[in-house]
Amino acid sequence: MVTLAEVAQHAGVSASTVSYVLSGKRSISGATRQRVEESIRELGYHPNAGARALASSKSNIIALMIPLRTDMYVPVMMEIAIAVATTARTHGYDVLLLTGEEGPDAVRRVTGSGLADAMIVMDVELHDERLPLLRDTDQPSVLIGLPADTSGLTCVDLDFRATGALCVEHLAMLGHRDIAVIGEAPAVYERHTGFAERTLDGLRSRAGELGVRLLHRPCDGGYDAMAVTLARVLDERPTTTGFVVQNESAVEPLLALLRQQGRAVPEDVSVVAICPDQVAVQASVRLTSVAIPAQEMGRHAVARLVAKLDGREGDEVVLIAPELTVRASTGPAPTVA
Amino acid sequence: MVTLAEVAQHAGVSASTVSYVLSGKRSISGATRQRVEESIRELGYHPNAGARALASSKSNIIALMIPLRTDMYVPVMMEIAIAVATTARTHGYDVLLLTGEEGPDAVRRVTGSGLADAMIVMDVELHDERLPLLRDTDQPSVLIGLPADTSGLTCVDLDFRATGALCVEHLAMLGHRDIAVIGEAPAVYERHTGFAERTLDGLRSRAGELGVRLLHRPCDGGYDAMAVTLARVLDERPTTTGFVVQNESAVEPLLALLRQQGRAVPEDVSVVAICPDQVAVQASVRLTSVAIPAQEMGRHAVARLVAKLDGREGDEVVLIAPELTVRASTGPAPTVA
């Protein structure tokens, strides 16, 4: 294993000079810099991470807490994680993967041990146990998701309220007057995951303003659950012509069921999904959808975090504006015979 | 920030004693141990990760390289990643998330800097550039997936050859004589990702033995791609009554298309999927499938890696035996009229 000292010796300079070449924190003459850089290359030197962390009290690692559950939103989580990892690298950080399993203890452990310099927390609940810890510590953190009280926190999320409103608007504009909302799994609401409630909020308030009737039903993913839910919805409100689907694993089942019942999409029934674009274009009907900008959220979170680490920024809530893309699953409401 | 020295002072012992209490590497009297442990709790001490890594030259971090692409197998990847992270924690390790983006350089960086003690590599190609590096370094590593040459490497994977064979056997046993294989996206084969080719191998050789005709077609995910592929298959071999689907994002589209064409599953056509159980049970027809044991693979990989770190084990290839679960998507081949 090659050390700084060996590089220094090889280049005929002192260790501190090599360090300054590496960090750029003091000016170094061109000649010296070149000599050092060449020695580094020649010897295949890699700075020791532990020593660096110890001496500088910075690990250059960002912790990413992902949910343990793989029951919802998996592609979105994955995409965010990957975006976080790659973006972090461009800023010189690596990413430590923490699952929610340890809960708040993970926060203590990581901040206490200096394992990571900062933290990104996903799948935030409205009253998350981790929040007090994050507020207390002086380690910067960014939440992906929005808790009830955002004071003293930096959050990045899709504006789900606006997302809900946008979906209703689109359907209302097309003349739909009875809209069913196929929501996330009941467990998601029970956990008080913010985004689900905020979407609903946006849906309801805009529906109220536009005089549209709304029927919201949580729904587990999969074909069977969707079948039950759909039957109930149509039983309760046979005049339903518009659907907003938030649970991406309910989308394809819904389309299959509608088809099976002889209801044509979009002639008889319109469907708006809230899902990643990839899902929307791969469905059996190309779906009009509001995209979940997973990559953007991941990139944003890292950008904020790095800004905070550099002392460039304070707390802030960033809500990404939703965008609705019209595809083949929505059309004018059928005129009543 | 609380240090070892402060804990030592608080407990009235030397620093080394505290260290030995923590590591258990020397015997400590019960009384002393208790006193130290109490001081630790009272002061809220967390050992500094950097200092530890420097002094012991072990970081207690496992690097996990995941593929950058989110175009295939996302849930499987995610499940593996989560299983790796949680299993690693039970062994006292944290997980560093690396995307394939940096390529072989990531291997150099991580092993060179001592950032991680060991490495798990996913999405291994048959002739992966990272393999020589992994063989050369003295850092233990485990591959999830199987390259062409496994010498000097530890690998964990589902036995995809046996998986392919199993699928054919099941269909053959039910009387199917013409089987179509809906494979992964063409890009997957072009990359020479091992599992896809090994599956095919298993399918073909067993088909040969059993006198079954096989037609293999790669297929991108999604409805449109599946529609094209299906049309071609049925055009070329109208007598096809069995399908083996490896691309999970082609499963639901295939079922929808078959339904649409009036082909009943499993009365007219049988479908076997190679996919996680969750996908199989959530589909519109409960799918007979060979499960991809993502969690098991993740856990296994960590277990092997930890064993190697402890010097308990050498290189080895672990192939997990496939299990086929019969559900509602397969049945006897229709008798020709």
Add this chain to the structure above:
DNA sequence: AGTCTCTGTCGAAGCGCTTCGACAACCTAT
């Protein structure tokens, strides 16, 4: 009583790096 072996504890030496203050050497403006 003396020797030997454990057991439990301590002190000190680093691990490889960053960073601070010091200081030559040079330049610029008086």
Add this chain to the structure above:
DNA sequence: ATAGGTTGTCGAAGCGCTTCGACAGAGACT
């Protein structure tokens, strides 16, 4: 020519921990 400012480099002091050798004291054996 001199004071003052830059610029480039060095030496040394840690960062907080692990680990090795040393050693006092207790117990077991002759």
